Amino acid sequence: xxxxxxxxxxxxxxxxxxxxxxxxxxxxxxxxxxxxxxxxxxxxxxxxxxxxxxxxxxxxxxxxxxxxxxxxxxxxxxxxxxxxxxxxxxxxxxxxxxxxxxxxxxxxxxxxxxxxxxxxxxxxxxxxxxxxxxxxxxxxxxxxxxxxxxxxxxxxxxxxxxx
Numbered sequence: 001x002x003x004x005x006x007x008x009x010x011x012x013x014x015x016x017x018x019x020x021x022x023x024x025x026x027x028x029x030x031x032x033x034x035x036x037x038x039x040x041x042x043x044x045x046x047x048x049x050x051x052x053x054x055x056x057x058x059x060x061x062x063x064x065x066x067x068x069x070x071x072x073x074x075x076x077x078x079x080x081x082x083x084x085x086x087x088x089x090x091x092x093x094x095x096x097x098x099x100x101x102x103x104x105x106x107x108x109x110x111x112x113x114x115x116x117x118x119x120x121x122x123x124x125x126x127x128x129x130x131x132x133x134x135x136x137x138x139x140x141x142x143x144x145x146x147x148x149x150x151x152x153x154x155x156x157x158x159x160x161x162x163x
Contacts, residue, residue, distance in 0.1 A: 062081050068088075
């Protein structure tokens, strides 16, 4: 039902030339910034979101909002929501995936490898029995999903030689 409720916002933003992605109550706004008028358009989109939320009596969580630029920032512009300047970040987490400015998955891979390693070590420390079948099953249930989650996003696309 919430998607039906929020669908108006996506249509409103798309009518202003803004690319919108929605998932549950998350809204991602995209725009290629080429000239100064694009920066004005993006701030206008943020203002539209604030106005729409106010009309429908929804509270925006400004503390979770940020700006991630891919490539370089052509203009020094500060975007704001509710008179709060949005911070520029070098990485952002989106549905459990860490997206970096350079679009390389190395930060995401490092984080999931560390988390999987911690869980695997926890399994080895916790289980008294060292039966291979039991440990394998625990690994499949508790570690493997971490490594496999959205692996299509970060699976190797470049061949590199690591020293």
